[in-house]
Amino acid sequence: MDLNRLTRLSEYAWRIEPVDAMRAPVIIYADEALIRAMDEKVREQAANVARLPGIVGACYAMPDAHWGYGFPIGGVAAFDAERDGVVSAGGVGFDISCGVRTLYTGLKRDEVDPLKRELADALYATVPVGVGSRGRIRLDHRQMDEMLAGGAEWAVRQGYGHPRDLERIEERGRMAGAKPEAVSPQAKERQRAEMGTLGSGNHYLEVQEVSEIYAPAVAESFGLARGDVVVTIHCGSRGLGHQIGTDFLKRMQTAATQYGIALPDRELACAPIESPVGREYLGAMRAAINCALANRQIITHLAREVFAELLPKARLDLLYDVSHNTCKVEEHLIEGRKKRVYVHRKGATRAFGPDHPELPDVFRGVGQPVLIGGSMGTASYILAGSPAGEALSFASACHGAGRAMSRHQAARTWGGREVVDELAARGIIVRSPSWRGVAEEAPGAYKDVRAVVEAADRVGLARLVAKVSPMACIKG
Amino acid sequence: MSAEISPAKPSRNTPRWEHFPHEADMGVRGYGATLEEAFAQAALALTAAICDPAGIRMTTPVEIRCEAPDRETLLVDWLNALVYEMAVRRMVFGRFDLCIDGTALRATARGEPIERERHRPAVEVKGATYTELKVFRDESGAWIAQCVVDV
Numbered sequence: 345m346d347l348n349r350l351t352r353l354s355e356y357a358w359r360i361e362p363v364d365a366m367r368a369p370v371i372i373y374a375d376e377a378l379i380r381a382m383d384e385k386v387r388e389q390a391a392n393v394a395r396l397p398g399i400v401g402a403c404y405a406m407p408d409a410h411w412g413y414g415f416p417i418g419g420v421a422a423f424d425a426e427r428d429g430v431v432s433a434g435g436v437g438f439d440i441s442c443g444v445r446t447l448y449t450g451l452k453r454d455e456v457d458p459l460k461r462e463l464a465d466a467l468y469a470t471v472p473v474g475v476g477s478r479g480r481i482r483l484d485h486r487q488m489d490e491m492l493a494g495g496a497e498w499a500v501r502q503g504y505g506h507p508r509d510l511e512r513i514e515e516r517g518r519m520a521g522a523k524p525e526a527v528s529p530q531a532k533e534r535q536r537a538e539m540g541t542l543g544s545g546n547h548y549l550e551v552q553e554v555s556e557i558y559a560p561a562v563a564e565s566f567g568l569a570r571g572d573v574v575v576t577i578h579c580g581s582r583g584l585g586h587q588i589g590t591d592f593l594k595r596m597q598t599a600a601t602q603y604g605i606a607l608p609d610r611e612l613a614c615a616p617i618e619s620p621v622g623r624e625y626l627g628a629m630r631a632a633i634n635c636a637l638a639n640r641q642i643i644t645h646l647a648r649e650v651f652a653e654l655l656p657k658a659r660l661d662l663l664y665d666v667s668h669n670t671c672k673v674e675e676h677l678i679e680g681r682k683k684r685v686y687v688h689r690k691g692a693t694r695a696f697g698p699d700h701p702e703l704p705d706v707f708r709g710v711g712q713p714v715l716i717g718g719s720m721g722t723a724s725y726i727l728a729g730s731p732a733g734e735a736l737s738f739a740s741a742c743h744g745a746g747r748a749m750s751r752h753q754a755a756r757t758w759g760g761r762e763v764v765d766e767l768a769a770r771g772i773i774v775r776s777p778s779w780r781g782v783a784e785e786a787p788g789a790y791k792d793v794r795a796v797v798e799a800a801d802r803v804g805l806a807r808l809v810a811k812v813s814p815m816a817c818i819k820g
Numbered sequence: 821m822s823a824e825i826s827p828a829k830p831s832r833n834t835p836r837w838e839h840f841p842h843e844a845d846m847g848v849r850g851y852g853a854t855l856e857e858a859f860a861q862a863a864l865a866l867t868a869a870i871c872d873p874a875g876i877r878m879t880t881p882v883e884i885r886c887e888a889p890d891r892e893t894l895l896v897d898w899l900n901a902l903v904y905e906m907a908v909r910r911m912v913f914g915r916f917d918l919c920i921d922g923t924a925l926r927a928t929a930r931g932e933p934i935e936r937e938r939h940r941p942a943v944e945v946k947g948a949t950y951t952e953l954k955v956f957r958d959e960s961g962a963w964i965a966q967c968v969v970d971v
Contacts, residue, residue, distance in 0.1 A: 417844060475942070476939075530904060534908055586907075597893070778942045
């Protein structure tokens with residue numbers, strides 16, 4: 345990105361003044377190296393978002409921001425319904441409520457290491473992964489609607505996990521305000537065989553070791569110590585969310601014209617929050633959040649089955665479950681007073697700081713765990729919501745590494761087998777149904793996630809707590 | 821710009837497809853002497869994002885219809901209809917016969933149920949997007965239909 349077009353606010357913050365039709369400034373959080381490497385499209389897209397009606401504060405871009413559809417990935421924007429604010433299907437994306445869940449195992453690395461290969465094989469055999477895989481569960485119409493209204497709470501009622509899991513999930517496992525009736529029959533049909541499946545692309549299930557601790561007191565309150573083995577699941581709302589994205593992207597094109605909203609980019613399709621389409625989207629999108637929460641809950645149950653068989657001492661309790669593609673109604677400080685606004689986070693993680701009323705008691709003192717997934721074979725990071733995040737970004741942080749190279753280029757640069765062998769030589773077991781899929785997700789195709797989380801930590805979006813390194817990775 | 825090009829003569833009017841890069845995802849582009857050919861080739865590029873189209877047997881026909889206010893939206897709807905059929909039928913398609921009348925499209929997509937061992941699918945496509953969406957005729961008269969797909 346051309347630095348001449350930005351005003352530098354600090355070592356880690358950059359601003360684009362509102363010009364022309366922009367209703368708010370853009371603020372990008374990144375160090376100089378990250379911002380130089382960032383695509384010009386991020387600036388363009390963030391400036392386009394700042395033109396949408398009812399935007400409040402600024403359009404924010406996280407340190408991992410990259411070129412998305414309409415909204416940049418790593419973009420955060422909040423809209424006020426009382427100022428004709430909008431909700432945008434493109435501002436949430438296709439993979440609604442894609443997110444990360446980390447589970448403790450209660451085991452140390454040396455207890456898991458001897459069984460690592462068997463564990464990877466068993467997880468790969470048990471968790472449906474990749475294109476064309478099917479879950480064990482089939483839902484009829486009534487059950488589908490119950491799942492869409494109930495989320496992880498529904499999954500627990502069906503016997504997938506424990507009620508205590510819910511406390512450690514955003515929205516306590518169930519997104520309120522879901523409207524299963526606003527979800528198209530096509531979206532439901534697409535989900536019929538996909539409950540409890542991981543998907544493909546950048547989704548994974550990893551067995552990881554806590555390899556570094558940066559903030560010992562916070563790590564202790566999160567229950568993390570060096571050498572601990574954890575399990576992390578990264579996936580979303582599967583076919584249902586993708587179809588809702590497709591359905592409403594189209595409907596919102598028409599709605600935007602109908603309500604006289606000038607779209608600088610068709611992908612920014614949106615509708616007033618207080619319009620029939622806007623309300624329907626919110627109801628459908630919340631149902632997709634529940635689908636994602638139920639999906640991660642079922643996969644958790646499958647992982648527990650595998651561990652019970654191979655490592656019966658393990659107890660897979662939740663650290664936390666976060667989503668990074670959502671629009672949520674939250675109370676934030678807008679121009680000096682508290683207001684409920686519609687916060688879009690597309691490829692950005694909510695990062696509530698200490699004492700936030702929506703956090704479970706266990707995290708009130710330190711802020712919520714912010715789970716940042718690395719790419720396959722690279723480290724992931726656990727951060728904690730900081731008190732500064734509220735004023736900086738409506739309490740939002742980054743979500744991952746972000747691609748540095750297209751899939752096509754990655755597949756031309758590496759072979760899947762070569763990537764798997766290289767990772768195996770470093771002690772990381774990869775199981776995947778597709779060599780090309782593995783090549784496209786090669787570690788070198790992603791930006792350095794460490795630079796991303798360090799920038800987030802330095803600017804105060806969230807505080808670095810721990811690094812986790814992969815031992816085994818199940819990849820779609 | 822690097823691009824993966826289908827094995828066909830690179831004349832503008834010859835039906836063929838290619839992928840073009842997008843930072844996080846992938847663009848699909850079809851060329852043809854007619855709009856129908858360009859749409860069919862864009863669909864082949866969509867298939868090629870998932871697996872090698874050459875390995876697909878054309879055993880099962882699936883009828884597809886869409887209607888949209890303009891050609892660009894019709895392309896997105898067409899590709900999304902294929903994404904939907906692939907997802908719910910667990911199929912991959914290797915041949916497409918289309919008829920476009922104004923902004924109404926009727927098509928038969930031919931393919932077979934996906935077999936993971938044989939087709940080796942790499943990624944699933946979540947949906948076609950309006951990003952880099954273009955349907956136009958170039959100076960040589962060839963039709964070009966393209967957009968980015970989310971994978």
